[in-house]
Amino acid sequence: MKYLPLIWSGLWRWRTRTxxxxxxxxxxFFLFGMLKGVDGSIKQLAGAAHIDxxxxxxxxxxxxxxxxxxxxxxxxxxxxxxxxxxxxGSYQKPANRLFVYAIDPxxxxxxxxxxxxxxxxxxxxxxxPAGILVSLSAARMFGxxxxxxxxxxxxxxxxxxGGADWPMEIMGFCDYTTSPDTPIILMNYAYLDAARxxxxxxxxxxxxxxxxxxxxxxxxxxxDSLFANSPITTRTxxxxxxxxxxxxxxxxxxFFVNAIMSAVFFTLLxxxxxxxxxxxxxxxxxxxxLKALGFSDGKxxxxxxxxxxxxxxxxxxxxxxxxxxVLPLLGRATGGLLPALMPPSVLFVGIAAAMLVALASGAIPxxxxxxxxxxDALSVH
Amino acid sequence: MTSDIVLKNVVKRYRRxxxxxxxxxxxxxxxxxxxxxxxxxxxxxxxTTLLNLIGGLDRPDxxxxxxxxxxxxxxxxxxxxxxxxxxxxxxxxxYNLMPxxxxxxxxxxxxxxxxxxxADRRQRVDAVLDIVGLGGRANHKPSQxxxxxxxxxxxxxxxxADPGLLLCDEPTGDLDxxxxxxxxxxxxxxxxxxxxxxxxxxxxxxxxxxxxxLHMDKGALVSEPRDMAL
Numbered sequence: 001m002k003y004l005p006l007i008w009s010g011l012w013r014w015r016t017r018t019x020x021x022x023x024x025x026x027x028x029f030f031l032f033g034m035l036k037g038v039d040g041s042i043k044q045l046a047g048a049a050h051i052d053x054x055x056x057x058x059x060x061x062x063x064x065x066x067x068x069x070x071x072x073x074x075x076x077x078x079x080x081x082x083x084x085x086x087x088x089g090s091y092q093k094p095a096n097r098l099f100v101y102a103i104d105p106x107x108x109x110x111x112x113x114x115x116x117x118x119x120x121x122x123x124x125x126x127x128x129p130a131g132i133l134v135s136l137s138a139a140r141m142f143g144x145x146x147x148x149x150x151x152x153x154x155x156x157x158x159x160x161x162g163g164a165d166w167p168m169e170i171m172g173f174c175d176y177t178t179s180p181d182t183p184i185i186l187m188n189y190a191y192l193d194a195a196r197x198x199x200x201x202x203x204x205x206x207x208x209x210x211x212x213x214x215x216x217x218x219x220x221x222x223x224d225s226l227f228a229n230s231p232i233t234t235r236t237x238x239x240x241x242x243x244x245x246x247x248x249x250x251x252x253x254x255f256f257v258n259a260i261m262s263a264v265f266f267t268l269l270x271x272x273x274x275x276x277x278x279x280x281x282x283x284x285x286x287x288x289x290l291k292a293l294g295f296s297d298g299k300x301x302x303x304x305x306x307x308x309x310x311x312x313x314x315x316x317x318x319x320x321x322x323x324x325x326v327l328p329l330l331g332r333a334t335g336g337l338l339p340a341l342m343p344p345s346v347l348f349v350g351i352a353a354a355m356l357v358a359l360a361s362g363a364i365p366x367x368x369x370x371x372x373x374x375x376d377a378l379s380v381h
Numbered sequence: 382m383t384s385d386i387v388l389k390n391v392v393k394r395y396r397r398x399x400x401x402x403x404x405x406x407x408x409x410x411x412x413x414x415x416x417x418x419x420x421x422x423x424x425x426x427x428x429t430t431l432l433n434l435i436g437g438l439d440r441p442d443x444x445x446x447x448x449x450x451x452x453x454x455x456x457x458x459x460x461x462x463x464x465x466x467x468x469x470x471x472x473x474x475x476y477n478l479m480p481x482x483x484x485x486x487x488x489x490x491x492x493x494x495x496x497x498x499x500a501d502r503r504q505r506v507d508a509v510l511d512i513v514g515l516g517g518r519a520n521h522k523p524s525q526x527x528x529x530x531x532x533x534x535x536x537x538x539x540x541x542a543d544p545g546l547l548l549c550d551e552p553t554g555d556l557d558x559x560x561x562x563x564x565x566x567x568x569x570x571x572x573x574x575x576x577x578x579x580x581x582x583x584x585x586x587x588x589x590x591x592x593x594x595l596h597m598d599k600g601a602l603v604s605e606p607r608d609m610a611l
Contacts (some may be wrong), residue, residue: 005482005486289479294465294466295466296458296462374433
């Protein structure tokens with residue numbers, strides 16, 4: 001700690017240059033925080049998948065007859081079966097997007113305990129066909145209250161009566177704990193199925209709760225064999241595998257993030273190294289004086305590295321802090337389509353990356369400072 | 382009389398391209414404890430090289446350098462740095478202060494290497510700043526001080542770790558006459574307080590403040606060293 005004023009003053013020897021370098025590096029860490037934040041949040045969502053739930057759907061994404069549900073319920077090891085038809089909806093204007101899940105409220109909450117709703121609200125929803133539960137984030141976002149009558153536009157689910165505007169009544173709220181900032185609506189499947197133009201009596205997929213996760217493979221096989229000779233076959237897999245397959249459809253996000261960040265950090269490395277080398281050249285005499293006063297070669301090298309670490313550490317704190325503040329705004333701006341959280345691991349990885357950049361970029365000036373000849377450096381005016 | 386500093390047959394060469402230039406030729410010198418020695422001579426005569434060798438800033442290519450009986454020419458770099466911190470105070474012509482540190486922080490630098498508390502360091506810094514007459518300028522940066530004041534800060538920095546030997550390289554070379562006399566007066570006071578001083582200077586008036594004067598030319602002492610205890 002006693003060396004801190006010395007390191008700090010060295011860092012700010014040329015204020016403008018240090019500020020520019022710091023802002024450039026902070027921007028790189030901001031980009032890192034945003035990309036890793038989105039990637040990490042998506043992975044976190046996939047990681048939250050339950051191992052005692054199977055997802056059964058058609059490999060070609062054709063809708064499944066709802067009648068399949070009764071047959072799957074009979075498979076040994078199956079505890080319960082439900083469904084959730086997902087569609088994108090919008091409120092008042094296209095930018096106000098939210099997810100709409102058409103569910104069976106009698107089964108859904110026992111199979112999805114992470115979606116929390118009061119029993120009284122569940123009952124109210126069951127009693128009113130047009131009744132819905134809205135997530136707390138959606139209620140906050142649109143200022144909804146219990147008893148509000150709203151209209152949600154679902155372009156992909158046209159109504160038999162014409163148009164795609166669905167009148168609904170808010171019966172209560174739910175806490176979508178897996179992704180609290182994502183705005184969602186839970187509506188009665190029966191209401192949707194009765195009024196929609198096409199696809200009646202079908203669901204996108206079945207959700208199967210099993211008693212023993214260790215038997216997921218056998219149960220999946222048993223379910224699929226039920227419909228092997230049907231026109232609509234099924235492919236059943238664990239929720240985790242399903243989530244990962246969904247993610248792979250939008251590409252290997254992690255690979256792209258890592259590729260972009262490698263390029264960004266390589267550029268950052270050159271930028272910081274260049275700045276530190278210039279600073280070292282201009283301050284050779286000052287380092288020589290420190291050595292003359294009794295600072296050892298190693299101590300002077302450590303001071304140079306510490307300066308680099310302070311520069312990179314500050315940049316990381318500024319950049320990652322900014323990303324942490326902006327990510328929720330991005331989440332809100334996309335109506336919850338992009339996850340809005342920065343997992344703590346991104347902060348740790350960011351700081352670790354900053355220290356690696358500091359070590360790599362500070363290595364050459366530190367080595368030169370260590371080898372600096374006092375007499376030579378002091379003789380140059 | 383015991384000698385604080387003894388140089389025996391010291392040779393120093395520099396390489397310039399393919400050529401090797403011998404800047405000190407088998408030089409012998411002894412400086413007794415408490416002496417105030419002025420080294421004079423024309424540019425390129427080897428004065429600063431000699432001062433650097435005595436201070437352990439550079440190594441000879443031949444001969445021996447003993448300071449209080451220790452062979453500093455054989456010391457490895459780490460112990461040599463620690464030895465400098467304990468025993469030597471340097472005063473340079475261009476002050477060589479850290480421009481972004483205050484006077485107090487500049488003076489504190491050698492104390493960072495000692496196992497002292499923050500309060501102890503502060504106390505010692507305040508004490509030496511008072512000695513050099515800059516008690517009220519502790520929080521000023523070098524750019525806010527005159528040349529004479531900056532040199533006083535440099536002297537305070539050289540004194541703060543209480544070394545026995547002060548090595549001064551043209552300490553008044555960048556100052557006007559009146560300020561130079563102040564600084565030289567201060568060095569005399571320190572010498573009377575038992576500091577051994579070796580000062581390199583071009584200036585005959587500055588050399589008058591020393592108790593002994595030696596002249597160098599072309600890498601050799603041209604006036605006979607006194608009190609040789611070889």
